[in-house]
Amino acid sequence: MQFSSSIGRAKVLVCSREAERANIYPGMTFTEARAVCSHIVWREYDDKFYKSAQKKLARDLIAASPRVSTREPGLFYIDAEGFNRLGGENKLCRDVLKLASRYGFVDGHIGLADSAFAARVASRSKTKRWYIVTPDCDAIFLSPLSIDFLPVEEEAKGNLKELGIRTIGQFTEVPLSSYIGRFDNSVLSAYELACGRDSTQPVLPIHEKQYHCTIDIGSATESLRDTLFILKTMLERLTRDLQNDGLCADELAISFFNDNDKFDERTIRLIRSSNNSKFLLDVLRLSLESKQLMREFTAINLAVSRFSKEYFEQTKVAPNSDSSDSREELLLAGGDELDDSSEPVILLLQRFITRLGEEALVKPVLNDQYLPELAGVWVPVVGQTNFTSDSYANSSTPVNEVFVNYTELITTKHKSRKDCLMPGLVLKRHMPAMPVFVQFKEKSESCEVDRHTPFRPAAMTYRGHWYHVNQITTPEKISGMWWEKPVRKSYYVALIEKKPEMAMLSRAGVKSGLRSILPVLMTVLLVYDHQERGWFVEGVFD
Amino acid sequence: MVGAVTVANLKKELEHLFPGKWLSGGEVGRTLKTGVEQIDFGRSAGLLKRRVTEWVGNSSSGKTTVLRSICANWCATGLNVVYIDTFDRLLASDWCFLNNAKDEKQGRFWVLRSNINANAAVKRDYVKDSLWACEQLIRSRVFDVVILDLGERNIITSNFYARLQRALERSKATLIVLKDDDSSVQSASWGTNSRLSFNFARPVHFELGLTGHSDDIATIMPTIKGSILRDGMAENIEVSVASYVQNRLFTHPKVPDRSTSKIRARA
Numbered sequence: 001m002q003f004s005s006s007i008g009r010a011k012v013l014v015c016s017r018e019a020e021r022a023n024i025y026p027g028m029t030f031t032e033a034r035a036v037c038s039h040i041v042w043r044e045y046d047d048k049f050y051k052s053a054q055k056k057l058a059r060d061l062i063a064a065s066p067r068v069s070t071r072e073p074g075l076f077y078i079d080a081e082g083f084n085r086l087g088g089e090n091k092l093c094r095d096v097l098k099l100a101s102r103y104g105f106v107d108g109h110i111g112l113a114d115s116a117f118a119a120r121v122a123s124r125s126k127t128k129r130w131y132i133v134t135p136d137c138d139a140i141f142l143s144p145l146s147i148d149f150l151p152v153e154e155e156a157k158g159n160l161k162e163l164g165i166r167t168i169g170q171f172t173e174v175p176l177s178s179y180i181g182r183f184d185n186s187v188l189s190a191y192e193l194a195c196g197r198d199s200t201q202p203v204l205p206i207h208e209k210q211y212h213c214t215i216d217i218g219s220a221t222e223s224l225r226d227t228l229f230i231l232k233t234m235l236e237r238l239t240r241d242l243q244n245d246g247l248c249a250d251e252l253a254i255s256f257f258n259d260n261d262k263f264d265e266r267t268i269r270l271i272r273s274s275n276n277s278k279f280l281l282d283v284l285r286l287s288l289e290s291k292q293l294m295r296e297f298t299a300i301n302l303a304v305s306r307f308s309k310e311y312f313e314q315t316k317v318a319p320n321s322d323s324s325d326s327r328e329e330l331l332l333a334g335g336d337e338l339d340d341s342s343e344p345v346i347l348l349l350q351r352f353i354t355r356l357g358e359e360a361l362v363k364p365v366l367n368d369q370y371l372p373e374l375a376g377v378w379v380p381v382v383g384q385t386n387f388t389s390d391s392y393a394n395s396s397t398p399v400n401e402v403f404v405n406y407t408e409l410i411t412t413k414h415k416s417r418k419d420c421l422m423p424g425l426v427l428k429r430h431m432p433a434m435p436v437f438v439q440f441k442e443k444s445e446s447c448e449v450d451r452h453t454p455f456r457p458a459a460m461t462y463r464g465h466w467y468h469v470n471q472i473t474t475p476e477k478i479s480g481m482w483w484e485k486p487v488r489k490s491y492y493v494a495l496i497e498k499k500p501e502m503a504m505l506s507r508a509g510v511k512s513g514l515r516s517i518l519p520v521l522m523t524v525l526l527v528y529d530h531q532e533r534g535w536f537v538e539g540v541f542d
Numbered sequence: 543m544v545g546a547v548t549v550a551n552l553k554k555e556l557e558h559l560f561p562g563k564w565l566s567g568g569e570v571g572r573t574l575k576t577g578v579e580q581i582d583f584g585r586s587a588g589l590l591k592r593r594v595t596e597w598v599g600n601s602s603s604g605k606t607t608v609l610r611s612i613c614a615n616w617c618a619t620g621l622n623v624v625y626i627d628t629f630d631r632l633l634a635s636d637w638c639f640l641n642n643a644k645d646e647k648q649g650r651f652w653v654l655r656s657n658i659n660a661n662a663a664v665k666r667d668y669v670k671d672s673l674w675a676c677e678q679l680i681r682s683r684v685f686d687v688v689i690l691d692l693g694e695r696n697i698i699t700s701n702f703y704a705r706l707q708r709a710l711e712r713s714k715a716t717l718i719v720l721k722d723d724d725s726s727v728q729s730a731s732w733g734t735n736s737r738l739s740f741n742f743a744r745p746v747h748f749e750l751g752l753t754g755h756s757d758d759i760a761t762i763m764p765t766i767k768g769s770i771l772r773d774g775m776a777e778n779i780e781v782s783v784a785s786y787v788q789n790r791l792f793t794h795p796k797v798p799d800r801s802t803s804k805i806r807a808r809a
Contacts (some may be wrong), residue, residue: 037582348678355674359660362654364637364638366635366638373633374635376636399780425604429632430631471759474751474757522602540598540601542604
């Protein structure tokens with residue numbers, strides 16, 4: 001998907017056959033796709049996830065051929081030389097597809113040719129699972145195919161088509177010297193590929209180092225202090241190895257064993273890569289404190305499940321405290337700015353993620369919805385990829401003109417009037433909504449405010465007390481002809497006060513030592529649920 | 543001399559407009575201005591930094607509304623505010639105006655939620671987690687104001703108050719403890735410096751809906767009255783809240799008058 005300003009407007013670029021079967025096609029927005037297929041789920045693209053899956057499959061493909069190389073996600077180059085005496089190339093193709101299907105990749109395609117480029121084009125065959133190009137015939141195979149297969153930019157393809165070159169054969173008929181000076185290097189290198197000359201060769205896979213260590217204590221341990229001591233030793237070794245290789249840990253995986261029984265396994269994602277053993281130990285300690293071990297353990301396995309290259313950045317130069325100019329600048333800037341990448345913030349966020357989860361620390365963001373519970377959303381401060389980006393803030397910008405005007409109105413009002421409080425009262429929800437009894441006024445023409453609830457509430461209960469409904473707003477009116485269908489809920493803001501006889505009882509209660517925490521005057525969000533046919537207090541205005 | 547006095551007055555005025563940043567030296571070090579005149583220039587002269595302030599009122603008393611306005615002032619002046627919502631009672635739509643992503647100089651407003659519904663299967667002591675988080679937030683020295691909303695569970699022990707106070711002394715933060723409590727109690731809890739209590743009172747302001755009928759009420763806005771208790775002395779305050787018609791109460795735009803264009807065309 002191509003990410004736009006919001007998730008809903010993100011466009012589908014390519015889609016699988018399963019998606020096409022569900023009537024999802026390239027060019028649709030995410031909202032449109034979800035309208036035709038309710039099961040569609042938005043997931044952030046995780047490059048490392050794809051790469052690790054590819055490496056895992058490549059390790060197993062070595063069983064089919066000794067030389068296996070990985071390219072962009074989903075593409076492998078396998079050396080198929082000398083298989084004539086090992087069952088033939090067809091058998092190799094079958095074996096490779098069988099291996100890939102074990103990982104769930106059941107729609108794999110194979111192309112077999114002398115050059116890597118021709119094999120890659122052959123793998124795109126729509127009719128065959130594997131396509132074998134006759135030896136020494138790569139150029140002949142490529143000749144009738146469209147130039148769209150060439151790895152050149154769209155602009156260059158357009159220029160070639162304007163010159164009447166539509167197939168790879170027509171492209172190679174023109175001598176290379178004609179392209180020199182008229183097209184860029186990508187076209188020139190594509191010319192070599194089209195002639196069947198591709199230097200790309202699969203190589204022997206590079207053994208990737210794994211960073212993990214195991215300690216078998218020999219006796220049962222449950223003390224946090226002892227555990228931390230063991231973890232400290234393990235981390236010091238792992239971080240030393242990482243530092244020597246210029247790497248940083250992105251994710252830790254820790255497993256606890258009791259004899260041979262693995263009873264606890266946890267993966268801890270770090271919000272910033274680190275090879276600092278002290279910081280990593282702090283993270284592990286928080287994890288152990290927030291989720292304690294169920295039993296004592298005899299062995300620990302600690303692994304760096306994800307790592308990345310260490311990068312260095314220039315530290316920020318602190319302003320000279322003696323300089324009056326810089327002090328004034330700080331004052332004007334509004335004091336210490338909350339820099340998301342600063343060390344205290346990183347440590348703080350890591351603590352909260354480890355103990356309370358990723359969605360604990362949030363910030364409010366506007367959402368283009370009308371109901372009070374949907375008009376804003378809580379967005380985690382620590383994002384999926386980079387918590388410093390403000391993509392979330394842009395992802396749900398209001399598009400309703402009325403809403404925008406209202407926002408501007410209150411912000412300008414707020415700035416211009418020094419004593420003006422923000423308009424409206426703050427709602428505090430009851431979770432779940434509190435069912436209440438409601439007493440109605442007698443029906444009269446002037447009182448009819450809603451055809452679904454023709455009677456106005458005159459009194460209601462709240463936490464065991466009867467309250468007189470002093471004033472109540474009209475229920476919501478949603479524009480767009482929504483009222484032709486029955487709406488699910490009607491929202492009322494009600495000003496309620498204790499009934500006089502109850503107030504007297506309360507005073508008597510206070511005199512007798514009983515203290516009532518309920519106020520005399522309250523503002524509540526009263527809701528009539530049309531489906532359940534009941535009245536609820538969804539929250540109080542505080 | 544006259545010039546110095548003028549600059550001092552100007553700074554005071556600017557401090558009043560953009561609280562918390564213009565008064566230098568001891569004044570700015572001790573107190574945190576709120577932008578609400580009755581609090582800043584009354585007996586309390588703002589909220590004391592590195593101290594605990596109790597913010598109390600009944601469950602529906604207007605205390606959070608006043609606090610939200612003050613948070614907006616603080617964020618507008620670049621102060622960072624964090625709100626610990628222990629029981630997930632806040633609605634995002636009420637608070638999203640505090641985070642203006644376009645203004646880089648604006649302070650951050652973050653909320654710490656317990657996610658009670660998401661973690662229903664896991665048994666957690668939410669109050670304990672909130673208290674732990676409160677201490678961590680103060681110790682991090684990242685936020686200028688930490689608001690701890692415990693709802694009706696007023697169970698901060700004196701021992702924990704002392705821990706919070708020790709953490710505050712090493713930070714720059716002000717801690718506000720928000721409590722749903724009976725405002726008739728006229729004494730601050732042990733360990734707190736000042737107590738601001740609020741309650742709804744009359745007169746109640748109404749705004750009529752589009753029909754103009756007396757039964758068609760669009761908004762209800764009671765007056766918020768409060769009192770500041772500090773050093774054994776109390777002072778009453780009264781704040782009014784501007785009303786607005788909620789977005790969902792807007793109806794269709796007027797039908798365009800097509801006859802005008804016809805008349806013009808004939809002319």
